[in-house]
Amino acid sequence: MPIVQYGDPVLRKKCKVIKEVSEEVKALAERMIEAMNDAEGVGLAAPQVGVDIRLAVVDVSHDPECISFLKINGKNISLEEMENYMPLVFINPELELLKPDLSEKEGCLSIQGVQAKVKRPSVVKAKLPQLDGSIMELESDGLLARAIQHETDHLNGVLFIDRLGAATKVRVNAALKRL
Ligand SMILES: [Zn+2]
Numbered sequence: 001m002p003i004v005q006y007g008d009p010v011l012r013k014k015c016k017v018i019k020e021v022s023e024e025v026k027a028l029a030e031r032m033i034e035a036m037n038d039a040e041g042v043g044l045a046a047p048q049v050g051v052d053i054r055l056a057v058v059d060v061s062h063d064p065e066c067i068s069f070l071k072i073n074g075k076n077i078s079l080e081e082m083e084n085y086m087p088l089v090f091i092n093p094e095l096e097l098l099k100p101d102l103s104e105k106e107g108c109l110s111i112q113g114v115q116a117k118v119k120r121p122s123v124v125k126a127k128l129p130q131l132d133g134s135i136m137e138l139e140s141d142g143l144l145a146r147a148i149q150h151e152t153d154h155l156n157g158v159l160f161i162d163r164l165g166a167a168t169k170v171r172v173n174a175a176l177k178r179l
Pocket of ligand 1: 150
């Protein structure tokens, strides 16, 4: 499944709320997980495969140390158990963002070759509706909190390059023009 690249208008769309999880949506989620794994990414949102619906996948299990804690549905999950919950697949996410902000390097499978530090809240409390109709309540930090915010941004047509500081933006603009 090809990943849509920077410049495609679908990346700027405010994606539609998913009212019903059809077989099509489930099949799309499966293909997105494959595409994410093939590209060795930590997340992928539906608009990145050309579909403007509020669906995303995230997988940070390659590195349990990328977070310091994980709470799911009120239960503390050990970092060793974290991989049991990956890949995360969610629709219509609702996020509560908690301070302090942290600057960390980010990239995007739709903006190849560009990486830059992005300042974001370091802790997220997320309500992540699942494909089976249940709702996962997740609280975490580190790369997982960052990836969930990055993918949720995609569902609103926002890219990480929109969140750069002025100086970084100048540096990145030349690379973006080439794309
Ligand atoms: Zn991205």
